[in-house]
Amino acid sequence: MESSGTEEQASESVDSAGVTIKTNESAEPVPTDDSKGEADSAVTADAGSEEAAVVPGRSRVREAEDSISELTQLLDNARRLSAELETDENDDVRSCSAAMDKVLRDEIEVSDVCLADDPEEDLRLRFVAAITLCEDEAITMISATGEEAAEFESSTNEIDLADYAHELVFLPDLTDSALTVLDYASKNVVCTAHTESQRAKLVEMLKKQEGIRIASGNALPPPAYGAICDIDVQGHTPIKQRARRVPLKHLKKLYELLKGLLKAGLIAFSKSPWASPIVIVLKKNGVDIRLCIDYKMVNAITVLMEYAMPLVDDLLTELESYLWFCWLDAASGFWAVMMTRRAREISAFVCALGHFEWLRMPFGLKNAPVIYQRIIDNALWGYVQPWGGWAAHTERVRRAEAASVIQRSQQAETTNQLTQPSPSSTSKFEADHRASAESDPLQDLVNGPDGDMFTNGEPDESALTPVFKRRSFVDDICFGGATFDECLDTLSRLLARFAECRISISFTKSIFVQPAVDFLSHEISSSGIRANPAKMAAIAELPFPKSKKGMQAFLGALNYYNRFIQNMVVYGAVLYQLKDDDFGQGGDLTAAKVAFAELKKRVADTPILRHFDAAREVHVMLFANEWALSSMLLQPHEEKLHPVRFCGRVLKEN
Numbered sequence: 001m002e003s004s005g006t007e008e009q010a011s012e013s014v015d016s017a018g019v020t021i022k023t024n025e026s027a028e029p030v031p032t033d034d035s036k037g038e039a040d041s042a043v044t045a046d047a048g049s050e051e052a053a054v055v056p057g058r059s060r061v062r063e064a065e066d067s068i069s070e071l072t073q074l075l076d077n078a079r080r081l082s083a084e085l086e087t088d089e090n091d092d093v094r095s096c097s098a099a100m101d102k103v104l105r106d107e108i109e110v111s112d113v114c115l116a117d118d119p120e121e122d123l124r125l126r127f128v129a130a131i132t133l134c135e136d137e138a139i140t141m142i143s144a145t146g147e148e149a150a151e152f153e154s155s156t157n158e159i160d161l162a163d164y165a166h167e168l169v170f171l172p173d174l175t176d177s178a179l180t181v182l183d184y185a186s187k188n189v190v191c192t193a194h195t196e197s198q199r200a201k202l203v204e205m206l207k208k209q210e211g212i213r214i215a216s217g218n219a220l221p222p223p224a225y226g227a228i229c230d231i232d233v234q235g236h237t238p239i240k241q242r243a244r245r246v247p248l249k250h251l252k253k254l255y256e257l258l259k260g261l262l263k264a265g266l267i268a269f270s271k272s273p274w275a276s277p278i279v280i281v282l283k284k285n286g287v288d289i290r291l292c293i294d295y296k297m298v299n300a301i302t303v304l305m306e307y308a309m310p311l312v313d314d315l316l317t318e319l320e321s322y323l324w325f326c327w328l329d330a331a332s333g334f335w336a337v338m339m340t341r342r343a344r345e346i347s348a349f350v351c352a353l354g355h356f357e358w359l360r361m362p363f364g365l366k367n368a369p370v371i372y373q374r375i376i377d378n379a380l381w382g383y384v385q386p387w388g389g390w391a392a393h394t395e396r397v398r399r400a401e402a403a404s405v406i407q408r409s410q411q412a413e414t415t416n417q418l419t420q421p422s423p424s425s426t427s428k429f430e431a432d433h434r435a436s437a438e439s440d441p442l443q444d445l446v447n448g449p450d451g452d453m454f455t456n457g458e459p460d461e462s463a464l465t466p467v468f469k470r471r472s473f474v475d476d477i478c479f480g481g482a483t484f485d486e487c488l489d490t491l492s493r494l495l496a497r498f499a500e501c502r503i504s505i506s507f508t509k510s511i512f513v514q515p516a517v518d519f520l521s522h523e524i525s526s527s528g529i530r531a532n533p534a535k536m537a538a539i540a541e542l543p544f545p546k547s548k549k550g551m552q553a554f555l556g557a558l559n560y561y562n563r564f565i566q567n568m569v570v571y572g573a574v575l576y577q578l579k580d581d582d583f584g585q586g587g588d589l590t591a592a593k594v595a596f597a598e599l600k601k602r603v604a605d606t607p608i609l610r611h612f613d614a615a616r617e618v619h620v621m622l623f624a625n626e627w628a629l630s631s632m633l634l635q636p637h638e639e640k641l642h643p644v645r646f647c648g649r650v651l652k653e654n
Helices: 068-085 118-138 198-206 247-266 296-301 339-346 367-380 389-418 428-439 439-449 484-501 533-540 548-562 568-576 592-602
Strands: 009-012 020-026 139-142 169-170 267-269 276-282 289-294 324-329 349-351 353-357 476-480 510-515 516-519 522-525 528-531 618-623 627-635 642-652
Touching: 009 324, 118 267, 118 353, 198 484, 198 510, 247 267, 247 289, 247 353, 247 389, 276 627, 289 516, 324 484, 324 516, 339 353, 367 484, 389 439, 476 484, 476 516, 510 516, 516 533, 548 568, 548 592, 548 642, 568 627, 568 642
Parallel strands: 276 349
Antiparallel strands: 009 020, 020 139, 169 289, 267 353, 276 289, 324 476, 324 510, 349 353, 516 522, 522 528, 618 627, 627 642
């Protein structure tokens, strides 16, 4: 569609989500100093079209793959804009409107074409181009009903994080472990209960195993030995979803997160036929955001691994004999697991800045918790080991890692010698991608028979197992000892075992040999178990829900701490029976509000529960009425009965 002179044109397109995009732009070209009146070039792409749209006053630009000269012009303009952005004192990309006139104005479809040899430079150029296009076009989103929206994002009213907890990968901020020094005088290491001798013993032991501890909580750990992540979709055809739009104000945050992941070696640019989209979720304050990858469609077709996960109640038992406790947090545990080639392709995600795939196991995949739980269980109990033993497997991995570094270095030298590459030549990034995806020695080991010890391993004969007779909850590990020396000895064996399996520990998050620890939102000490006061205070301040779904969320939070709340089911029965109509106009919520207020009062007054002791007498108190059964388990301590836990069940007519 073309128009003349001062007329304006309007173009519309409808994406797969049923959203119409309207773009208004003047047909008269805006000359720049560099162009001397020449029209700017534009690259436009749509999922269903192969030719770029004709824009009035501008020359048609073919796709970047077909025109090296046009791509070079795009890169030059993007680099020039980037240089101006970097010299801007305020670092405010929205203020660079003059520089933005120098680059292309039409939307660029997310493409696998390399914009630069270096992956980080490639990402930066995509970011610069995307910011320019979004700012210049001032794209307005129009819904299918004709309602105008300022941004294409999900608000807290549209997406409940609880509903997506197992389907989304939250992109985290990476930290550099080299920037943080291990502080052996911090509160998680020493406390007032330690004597000088105990403190010296603890610090000396911790220094012996510095190699497996990550100083910063969000740093990248080295890959664990003998464990991989694979995704079985039973031959399902690839699912390639379109990238969702990212508002300009959130684009820089996305760029910074992707740059950190790319630099750390967690992700790489991808050419996978699979693609899951990124979702922007506003936090409750309505300002901050969480960037997530929506794996709902991938998880729906993934075969579930059968493995028994531990129960929280089981992990909070058999602690009565401990006077000293340790709580260890595995450092970014999921990232310690290497991905197979198939898993890398299936986990690929797409956004406004490109198409990427995971090199390490991300959060949000269906089987990720099971895979990591199995790794920790095997480290604690010693079921299997890689073929040939841990030492032999360690040597194979180290040789493969060294060979990968040498191979990439040689390929970089080869591609750097190509000063004038032809259209058919291979860029440095393409060579790196091919090496990592096809012939990388470490990737070959991961995909070979020696990669997965749970499939091709042998019985573990290590003298370090079992470390202790308890399980972890995924990456949360809690244990103790009757004496300081006993707890310290267990900690020493555990760290030695983790060094053998190459499992890293977050130093700043862990608590080492202290009288009390926080574990799974519970405070554990020799006196008993207490619900986390901060969590309980937050629950006690909740207002009465406005819907059945909100009430179910409240009851779900209470159910996690039901062992601390006396007669919870007696008061909660009326809340469990509420229906959607009860929250509408004319619904009677009088009894529900009374029960809600009573439960909040009991939440605020939760007691400390004593550890169950099999050697002591057991007393049970029962309460029953027409709608609920409630009981209380007690044991004598210091000639008084103290609660061990509360139980209950709601009665139904059927």
